[in-house]
Amino acid sequence: MYKTIIMPVDVFEMELSDKAVRHAEFLAQDDGVIHLLHVLPGSASL
Known part of the structure; x- marks a missing residue:
């Protein structure tokens, strides 16, 4: 269905x-690629 999922x-x-990953696997079907993205909160500069 989809070729690339972020x-x-x-x-x-x-x-x-x-x-959400299971649903993305369904949407990607057999030939899609799933890229997982995790953003960490910023930290204060020293």
């Missing part, structure tokens, strides 16, 4: 992320 995930909410 999917944000939250490692602190793995139950939701697991559901």
